[in-house]
Amino acid sequence: MNEDSNSEFHLTPKEIQAIRERFMGGERKKRKIRRLNEKKFVFEWDASEDTSHDINPLYAHKHDALLFGRGMIAGIDVKEQKRQRSKFYDDLLERRRNVEEKDRAGQLLEKQKKKERKAAWDDRHWTEKPLNEMKERDWRIFKEDFNITTKGGNIPNPIRSWKESNLPKNILSIIKEIGYDEPTPIQRQAIPIEIENRDIIGVAETGSGKTASFIIPMLVYISQLPPITEDNMADGPYALILAPTRELVQQIEEEAIKFAKPLGFNCVSLVGGHAVEGQAFNLRNGAEIVMATPGRLKDCLDNRILVLSQCTYVVMDEADRMIDMGFEADVNFILDQLPVSNIKPDTDESENSITNRVNKTLYRQTVMFSATMPPAVERLARKYLRRPAIVNIGNVGQAVDTVEQIVEFINDDNRKRARLIEILNEDYKPPIMVFVNQKKGCDVLYKALDKLGFRVTTLHGGKSQEQREYALLQLKNRVKDILIATDVAGRGIDVKNVSLVINYDMAKNIEDYTHRIGRTGRAGKNGTAITFLSNYDTDVLYDLKQMIMKSSISRLPPELANHEAAQTKPGTIKAKRKFEETIHII
Known part of the structure; x- marks a missing residue:
């Protein structure tokens, strides 16, 4: 195409623009993009487009009615609409009410306020309520606070304090003089049951104050009987306390004398290791209370040194231990003499304490206390107790939560002795108790520690009664700091403020272990129990693991947690299978 032809097709700018828009599209205008973080709301509308007729008085009443409907009107404050709506209905209800309806509404309102005040009152803790305002819910919370559980009919409420116990004034004054500020959990529940002349089975942890829980009701019982005189002293005591070991009997005697002596009652103990003639001499003027071991008491009954013709109150302390020591036949013989x-x-009707008080009937009362409840003890209870009330404190057969349990695996005897000396040189305050399994080991360890300058004494079955009493006296009077003992001292021995118990040899069963560590952490105080374990203690590792896991202040070491013997209980099918597999491999 030449220049002339171009001139023929000369296009104006508008035509070029039209062609470009036709075939290539027009230029795109840049659209304004609003920023996301721009919170300014653009309300672009013309006031002339407003369709509202609020300014028209003909439509004002319609919009007023809408204010009190279910919806809300845009452009008007929501709070203001709600306020107007509430006012509208209040005015409407006010016009419809008459005087009678107003009074009725006022009564309902006052009743609701009274109910709310009562609910707020009952929500107070039992410590903030007087005794006469305690409800069933409060007593349930009280028992939960002290970990008390009971079984049996007509169980009385526990004691909140000594002042509210309804005990005789002379006994309350003795309790105050001795220094018992607050009753322990077993005393809170056992004392009111026993005062109502009920048979009772008390299952409580070691160191829980069981002695006073049966001594105090016993003295209340004896106070209602005629005094012991020349006319009736030959008929025997009014009350009998049986305990498995000499040390426990003498300990009970010490506690009983604190209460009985101010009341003018005589207490006599009968234990082996002392001459029978001397104990018979102590009975010459009669005694209201006799405490004895089953074996020595049976000998006294056989030889007619003592009779039980008027004994109507019987206590069996540490009943499970008496059965374990083979005293079941002796206990049955003694109880049959009553x-x-x-x-x-x-x-x-016999369980109704009110009926008993009206008729002034005093039945024979049998009290049994134990840290565990094996079948033999249950059999004894079924035979001699009548509809007993059962009181459990804490977990049966478990150590108290105030004892921190520590275990260490040591197989070498030299390392074990070195570790013992290392612990004794730490900051544990005396008295300290060390338990071994054999009398020989007890004496060997005594010589080793004595050479190193430790103030130590021993207690085991090879000692005479005088030597055993002297050893305990030295520990209690702080003449000696450390007591090395066998399981003879594992039960019932109460030495105040024992800070540390060391199981130099692990006990053969978990029950003995429980009683051993129960020598510390008594009366609510904290204590520590350190146990040395070896490859010879596999039979008790499972039970030991379970006990430590249940303790809130003890830590389960990995060595015990992962030990093969601690995974299954000895005697189970799984344990037997593992043993058989091991034998087969060998």
């Missing part, structure tokens, strides 16, 4: 004239009938 008079049968006042045995409680097996009826519901």
Whole structure:
């Protein structure tokens, strides 16, 4: 195409623009993009487009009605609409109410306020309420706070404090003089049951104050009986306390004398290791209370040194230990010597304490305390107790939560002795108790520690009664700091403020272990129990692991947690299978 032809097709700018828009599209205008963080709201509308007729008085009443409907009107404050709506309905209800309806509404309102005030009152803790305002819910919380559980009919409420216990004033004054500020959990529940002349089975941890829980009701019981005189002293005591070991009997005697002596009652103990003639001499003027070991008491009964013709109150302390030591036949023989004239009938009426007080009936009362409840003890209870109330404190057969349990695996005897000396040189305050399994080991360890300058004494079955009493006296009077003992001292021995118990040899069963470590952490105080374990202790590792896991202040070491013997209980099918597999491999 030449220049002339171009001139023929000359296009104007508008035509070029039209062609470009036709075939290539027009230029795109840049659209304004609003920023996301731009919070300014653009409300672009013309006031002339407003369709509202609020300014028109003809439509004002319609919009007023809408204010009190279910919806809300845009452009008007929501709070203001709600306020107007509430005012509208209040005015409407006010016009419809008459005087009678107003009074009725006021009564309902006052009733609701009274109910709310009562609910707020009942929500107070039992410590903030007087005794007469305690409800069933409060007593349930009280028992939960002290870990008390009970079984049996007509269980009385526990004691909140000594002042509210309804005990005689002379006994309350003795309690105050001795220094018992607050009752322990077993005392809170056991004392009111026993005062109502009920048979009772108390299952409590070691160191829980069981002695006073049966001594105090016993003295209340004896106070209602005629005094011991020349006319009736030959008929024997009014009350009998049985305990498995000499040390426990003498300990109970010390505690009983604190209460009985101010009341003018005589206490006599009968234990082996002392001459029978001397104990018979102590009975010459009669005694209201006799405490004895089953073996020595049976000998006294056989030789007619003592009779039980008027004994109507019996306590069996540490009943499980008496059975374990083979005293079941002796205990049965002794209990069969008791008079049968006042045995409680097996009826519901006999459990009613109110009826008993009106009729002034004092039935024979049997009290049994134990840290565990094996089948043999249950058999004894079924035979001699009448509809007993059962009181459990804490977890049966478990150590108290105030004892921190520490275990260490040491197989070498030299390392074990070195570790013992290292612990004794730490900041544990005396007295300290060290437990071994054999009398020989007890004496060997005594010589080793004595050479190093430790103030140490021993207690085991090879000692005479005088030597055993002297050893305990030295520890209690702080003449000696450390007691090395066998399981003879594992039960019932109460030495105040024992800070540390060391199981130099692990006990053969978990029950003995429980009683051993129960020598510390008593009366609510904290204590520590350190146990040395070896490859010879596999039979008790499972039970030991379970006990430590249940303790809130003890830590389960990995060595015990992962030990093969601690995974299954000895005697189970799984444990037997593992043993058989091991034998087969060998």
